[in-house]
Amino acid sequence: MxxxxxxxxxxxxxxxxxxxxxxxxxxxxxxxxxxxxxxxxxxxxxxxxxxxxxxxxxxxxxxxxxxxxxxxxxxxxxxxxxxxxxxxxxxxxxxxxxxxxxxxxxxxxxxxxxxxxxxxxxxxxxxxxxxxxxxxxxxxxxxxxxxxxxxxxxxxxxxxxxxxxxxxxxxxxxxxxxxxxxxxxxxxxxxxxxxxxxxxxxxxxxHKTPDEWLYLGFGSGWKLKPALQGALRHLASWREQTARQHNIPKTFIAKDANLYALVEKQPSSKALLSELGFQGSQIRRYGDQLLQQLHIGLQAGEPPLPIPRPLSKSQQKDYKALRDVVASCAETLGLPADLLASKAQLVNYLKARMAGTLTTDSPFAGGWRETALQPSLDAFVLPSNNNNKDELDHD
Structure with missing residues (x-):
């Protein structure tokens, strides 16, 4: 154009x-x-x-x-x-x-x-x-x-x-x-x-994401047991606060993959951190603190919310069908499809619909997106044809 x-x-x-x-x-x-x-x-x-x-x-x-x-x-x-x-x-x-x-x-x-x-x-x-x-x-x-x-x-x-x-x-x-x-x-x-x-x-x-909710962004974190997700929650919050306090990028302390490995493997000494992908500078400056914060995190217990699971195979089929519906609607409106609905919004809508909680959890409730999308969403039929809450679990 x-x-x-x-x-x-x-x-x-x-x-x-x-x-x-x-x-x-x-x-x-x-x-x-x-x-x-x-x-x-x-x-x-x-x-x-x-x-x-x-x-x-x-x-x-x-x-x-x-x-x-x-x-x-x-x-x-x-x-x-x-x-x-x-x-x-x-x-x-x-x-x-x-x-x-x-x-x-x-x-x-x-x-x-x-x-x-x-x-x-x-x-x-x-x-x-x-x-x-x-x-x-x-x-x-x-x-x-x-x-x-x-x-x-x-x-x-x-x-x-x-x-x-x-x-x-x-x-x-x-x-x-x-x-x-x-x-x-x-x-x-x-x-x-x-x-x-x-x-x-x-x-x-x-209104940025509070430190205590940053753990929800760890995509693979759902694989961890609830207590370990609690430890990951504590470590992610501590890392953010430490980075902010010292005005350094949080990756200077630990990358996401490092924190995940730290919680999963629970090393007993600083010498083992290199095996988890930590760099020498990270170990020298923050190794003792990382182990200390891991210990504190392991005592924290389960987090308030579990880290979301990815879509199951059947849900992925439903997601692709929903994405196509939104893309068609976006084309009619002359809008970029990812502006009309982001991937995260589509996933959240799909899960809320399957759980029967659209009245409270729909990401499109209110605002211009509801006006633009609602007729298409109302007509959309899930390919799995299953609105049972059990569909949220993996096959």
Whole structure:
């Protein structure tokens, strides 16, 4: 799909202002405080830390681009800027905002009140779900955007001319693109769908999975006995807290496979950890703690919820049939199938339907997906033709 904007490209901003002095930051705040819509992006590095390390904040109104250097300002100095960005009447235009929301939480511990994510908007009006900004700009307004600097070092100073040009381009076209996408959303009657999706994205980062529930994400953990799942629950929570406390990636402490093997094999000494796939640096720094936390975890008992089992063979047939129904519905609506229903949502729907708990556990209850999918779901007949709760168990 390719659209070309009716607006002349000459109207798009062509310059930026570098902000690295307190008086410049104050002037920026004064200039944008009356705005109700700003384009925003961030550049950051997250290679050996738990938290993202912000290297640049890009902001654009309809007249100018501002590149703010967050490395030279304190949290207190940046607070007035945050007050504007996260004001109730401010709409932030962003593209694929997820990781940027993490940066916001690190800098301000706040998130947008009104997010307009152009990637989400594009997916609701006929584009791919994971449409990159480069392709979107080319298809909508015919602008070619270089992505060569995506993984460059944004903490180095000075930034290169290419980095600055790349950073500027990431926001200077967003007003134009958002205007076009908003018009398409209005024409298709999907404005409420879009608002719901943006709200859900913000909520995902506002309410992250609590540490004590992280164990449920261990795909093979269902094979462990209940008491061992309790130990895995404790270790996963401890690892997350330790990584956060020391600001290091959790994989520096142990990978998921390492924790699983630790619980399964229960080594008696630190010397045996290498046999479970632990690296020398992990053993030296965390070996004693890992064994200590394993011992504590083994005393924890069964967890509140068991780790979900994968689908049985008969359930997999039902899943594939359900997936085909959703794909057909998505094609009719002109939507990406994985936007209409993710794999996790389909699995949860299938299990709830077989267990007879759709009234309380349906992942599509409420919101635009229920409206879009319900007629197809009501007509869907399980190939196994078995709604018995026993179907949840493996054959």
């Amino acid at each position: 390719r659209w070309l904007s009716p607006q002349p490209s000459e109207s798009v901003l062509v310059s930026y202002q570098w902000i690295d002095q307190p008086n410049q930051l104050q002037s920026l705040v004064e200039q944008i405080q009356s705005c109700t819509r700003l384009a925003v992006d961030t550049e950051f590095v997250r290679t050996n830390t738990y938290y993202s390390r912000p290297g640049l904040i890009q902001i654009a109104d309809r007249q100018q681009v501002f590149l703010v250097d967050p490395t030279v300002f304190s949290t207190q100095q940046l607070q007035p800027l945050g007050d504007i960005l996260f004001a109730p009447d401010m709409q932030l235009l962003m593209h694929s905002a997820g990781e940027d929301l993490d940066v916001f939480l690190g800098l301000w511990k706040r998130l947008p009140s009104n997010l307009f994510d152009t990637q989400i908007a594009a997916s609701l009006v006929g584009f791919d779900r994971q449409m990159g900004l480069q392709r979107l700009l080319m298809d909508i307004i015919g602008v070619e955007l270089s992505k060569e600097e995506t993984r460059s070092d944004w903490l180095q100073r000075p930034l290169t001319a290419r980095q600055l040009h790349y950073a500027e381009a990431d926001v200077k076209y967003l007003h134009q693109v958002a205007d076009i996408l908003q018009q398409k959303l209005q024409q298709t009657g999907r404005e409420s769908w879009f608002a719901e999706e943006c709200q859900q994205l913000v909520a995902k980062y506002q």
